[in-house]
Amino acid sequence: MADQASHGIGGLTFDKSKRALPNEFNVFLALVLIILLFEALGQILPYMNGQSMLFDFNEARDGTILNMARIKIIILQVAIIGIISLGVTQVIISGGIDLSSGPLVGATAMIVMSFAQTELVNGNPNPKAVFGLWAMDLPVIVPLIVGLLFGALIGSINGFFIAFARIPPFIATLGMFLICRGISQWWTKGQPVSFPTPEYAWIGTGMMPVVWFIGLAILLHLIMRYTVYGKHTYAIGSNEEAARMSGINVRRHKILVYMIASMLAAFAAIVLSSKNLTAQAGMGQFYELYAIAMAVIGGVSLTGGRGSIIGTVLGAMVFGVIQSGFTFVKLDAFYQLMAMGAIIIGAVVLDQWRQQRAAAKA
Template sequence: MAKDKVRSQKGAHGIGGLKYDPSKRTRPQELNVFMALILIVVIFEALGWMVIGDSFLFNTRENVDGIFNVRRLRIIILQVSIIGIIAIGVTQVIILGGIDLSSGSIVGATAMIAMSFAQVAEVNGQPNPKGMFLEQGWVDLPVLVPVAIGLGCGVLAGFINGFFVAVTKIPPFIATLGMMVAARGVAKWWSKGQPISFPTDSYATIGSGMTPVVLFALLAILFYLIMKYTVYGKHTYAIGSNEDAARMSGIKVDRHKIIVYTIAGSLASLAAIVLSSKNLTAQAGMGIMYELDAIAMAVIGGISLSGGRGSIVGTVIGALIFGVIISGFTFLRLDAYYQEIFKGGIIVGAVVLDQWRQQRAART
């Protein structure tokens, strides 16, 4: 306390004698979100004991060692990690002041296209029954081929999103809505609605075990650092905060938007590769509603839909909250229907909270 006092006296007088009070510094948003996460876990823990007489967080089985219910925790992070990868990209788009509704469809299209280049030639001695390119001989290809093609799909889709947003100036909502419909169309057209299965072993390892979690964690750290410590991140925040100011400061706003949307598209396609590898199959309906889940993770994590504010850390915590809620509903043996209704409520609630926060900030 004494230290604070000294500091506030030293630089006390601002413009017009305004004083700065370090103790009234705004708390980082991420901390609020983190406390919400803890609160939700506590609620589920309490509900667990009340409703079904079991612990949500802690291990209660006698034949298993450990304090925590590790299996549940693993499922939670595994469940959110693939959509979490998408959410990292969506977060950047939202901070930029945009929105991306196309990620779920990009997942569908990419999964189909990538998987069709990842198939084995023979299954149990017979030619691959689902093989799309058996005649062309594009089977048993090195894993790099489907991965590169898949990422290429995401880069292309993201670039098109960014191009329409930046160059034609149509609202991002419309541009990415168009991509959402079109990319889903590509996913269905690619194999005329047939699922694509039997990937090579090397492709199948990409999404196996806890690899999705590791990828999610690495990407989260990478983009956290990029958003915080590079020119790219600074410009993304600046454009989302005040696009005109960014333009007047000489930032090439249009080019930057294209880059951000392209990165978001690439991350969606990476999620598609991991997902199709994990499931060992790709279907045209893959990733439906993922865009909304990803947006929800970001919004729950305190990313302001009006742009300029929030961080990847917030999104990661938002993703965990998301996972805890889904897992908690399953744990309480509630139907999936309730989950979705509740999920809708949380998304709206989080945005209402953000509005309210902004109004309060504007008043003070």
């Protein structure tokens, strides 16, 4: 009788010892371990006086022992950058990189807020008005369309230079990084734009950024997993030449990938400016690096062809817990920047190690 583990073709057998857990499980396990680490530090460090980061054992709030206020802060901290990371994820899976998303947030916020202003502030003319009355109290759909179209334009330019001019993604998006930062500073000569309409302000009120992040994450997960677009993105990132030989229009697809990424960054700018009720030229600083870090921590390979939206969402949560944990243990801001830089480097090193390990098993 044949061995039950045998597949019957070429004598292949199933070896349970080589079965690997999904990468998302490893990210989730890392998230749990990081939470436990900060909880332990809260008990060990003398100046913490036995505080807990995510739990409140002294007083149950909202019928739970969880510290819901801190949990909401953590989720809100990562929601807006998380929206950007969803777009960055599919760019990296396709074998590219996008460094322009951070400055694009600043440029889009300045432009969009100019079309989202209300005419009167406390009964007086808007002191931050950019245009005339024709641009005041416009329907909320107008600034939304303006922002998404601007994002699509920037993304199509990135994609065109990468797909047709064959410029390396790093260089093309780095150039767009500077262009977008210049646009944000030029738009109103560096002056902030404020006082949006109530309808526009609603977009980022309360926990709405989290709602947008979760909704877009579900949508992108379904697209990447179950549609032709997703399959082509993975195929191009795995082997671009093979994808081209199989009939995929690689150039057109790359443009579409960068357009979607930039539109997500533009939408993140809309949510951010709505949440803050103002737009400033410096918005989005370091967002592109944080978004890339979330994706890489979540298991997206910088060499392309591997990763998932679920992993990126978990990576965003890891990132948020680390940021909140640093604040919890009262780590100074400059040390936090150093630590976050080390974490980004560590995430890339881990990705390289995963690639070498996978190649060794092949």
